[in-house]
Amino acid sequence: MALAYGPDTRRHHLPAVLRAPFEARTWREFGYLLLGLPLSLAYFTLAITAMAVGAGLLVTFIGIPLLAAGLAMCRGFGVVERARARALLGLRIPSPTPVLAGSGKGTMKRTAALFKSGESWRHLLYALLHMPWAVFAFSVALSFWAYGWSFATYPLWRWVFPVYAGTGGLQLYGDRDHAIYLDAPGEIAATSLVGLALVLITPWVIRALAMVDRGLVIGLLSPSRLASRVSELESDRGLVVDTAAADLRRIERDLHDGAQARLVALAMDLGLAKEKLTEDPQAAARMVDEAHGEVKIALQELRDLARGIHPAVLTDRGLDAALSAIATRCTVPVTVDVDLPQRPAPAIEGIAYFTVSELLQNISKHAHAHTATIDVWQVENRLMLQVADDGRGGAAITAGGGLAGLAERLDAVDGILAVHSPLGEGTTVTAELPWRVRN
Structure with a gap:
């Protein structure tokens, strides 16, 4: 069972907006977005090629195993993406159920299992949908990051322009008649302030983009709700069976060590009392009296045991x-x-x-x-x-x-x-x- 995490007790001297550009989370998510573009291009290209070739060769029956191989390849992409999300986004999701489990050793059975698996088709959908999103996320994240840090540090590298470009600073506008350069002290300060604002905004933009990626991974690369529910029910069934077995062992132990042992002793005492009934009636009467007390105790133990199984008052x-x-x-x-x-x-x-x-x-x-x-x-x-x-x-x-x-x-x-x-x-x-x- 999962429990909620306690509040973060660490003390921070800076507000979150000033800490965010330097936090490890921001840089991990930024790296995730940058790495997503080349990977998504590879996924998209390979998936489209495999599906197109497989579909084109369906008339020769070679296309069926090719399509199945393409689906298996997309499931491999999912393994990489889940590992990447775990390492850079801290997102831990279970792997889908293997499609070959219980499907037999035949090639046709394995191929059919891949086609019947909805998770395989969701992995293919991820390979196709993630590419346009990755292009957008890469462009936005890199633009904010590059413009923010370059403008914020503009006073430190402005010397490059007069030394190597023969201009007073970064050109803001220019045509054949006019040119505007950021070279005045006020313009340099304003550029740096704009860059600082972008630097402070960029982490939140990156986190928003990464949140969409989290949704894609959870929605398309995690086990289906039905499969998760089946697994959960199987686990719960095992727990119920174990609990029932433990309860039965407890009842057997309580009977053996409690009421059963007491009744055995009671039977022995009554046997001895029977033997002494003619020889020593008074001793026999005392033993019967003691046995009567033992019977009351045994009855109380049996009542307690019955109450522990299911109390009558509850029913x-x-x-x-x-x-x-x-x-x-x-x-x-x-x-x-x-x-x-x-x-x-x-x-x-x-x-x-x-x-x-x-x-x-x-x-x-x-x-x-x-x-x-x-x-x-x-x-x-x-x-x-x-x-x-x-x-x-x-x-x-x-x-x-x-x-x-x-x-x-x-x-x-x-x-x-x-x-x-x-x-x-x-x-x-x-x-x-x-x-x-x-x-």
Whole structure:
């Protein structure tokens, strides 16, 4: 699950408009735009040639493998472009699914896979569309950069004109009768100021142009939404299976180490009491009394285990009653506020219950809080949960931690977990779940 980055805590003594011309980001994006022109010309030329030759030879059946080879070549262009965007734009996008995966070893199957892949055609479209854009972006970025820096530094290199060109400065206008040169002190200062303004504007122009490139790469060279969704669902399915297996192992362990062991001991005690019933009735009565106590403990353990699987109060009375029940078992006073127009689907209701239950356990064990609150409400098609405490704070989603596991479980059903926990100011955990109506 992805979380938002915190604010940049570095202190800058200069405003952004003065820092931008010298920032590494500006120069990386400028290099990206400059490099884009020769690469896009090569992509466009090779793609057009491959498609034209392949289409022209379709009548001989040689064109089909040529067209497929052209599509494969365009996918290779995508590899280069994604690497370039990652290195210079900081844009990290996953590679599309390989078209040959699961398509067999035959040449015809591989060729058909390339033609059926929408990502292959989007790579071809990128090779064709990026060339005119790259020409425009290259021209604009280089013009702003060159004119800006040359005008801004004009007082430093103006000496070239009287020494080598025999003129007083840079010629602004000229015909057979008149010529205007930038050689007066005021004109030199004005030129430098215009250049400085262009230098300050250029980074923002470059960033705007690079933003369009980002859109092209994301839109045409990234996996399709359908493929991404399928991959996400496969990952979520694996997580659900692993979670279910872990829950089954926990139940088996609790039964084996708890109620089962206690019932075995109870059976042995009752057997001994049966043997002593005729010889020592009083000892047998004491053993039966002890066995009765063991039965009560075993029943309580079984009830706790059943409650951990799915509490009866949740099934019978819903989230309000179930959350109020677990709130009474927390080590700090908990206020519960559930405002729902109707009960959600049982699966969503169960996930919401166990999410709050685990968060309350964290409060009892780690928060050192005095009070806590539980709020549940609906916003459009989302079920919102918020558990807050006034403890020591400092909670975070870390790999392998309890909150990370909880976030993964929510993510498996398109849910979101957000944690706000500044040190010394308590912890607020907000969870979103999809709202599904009970059938």
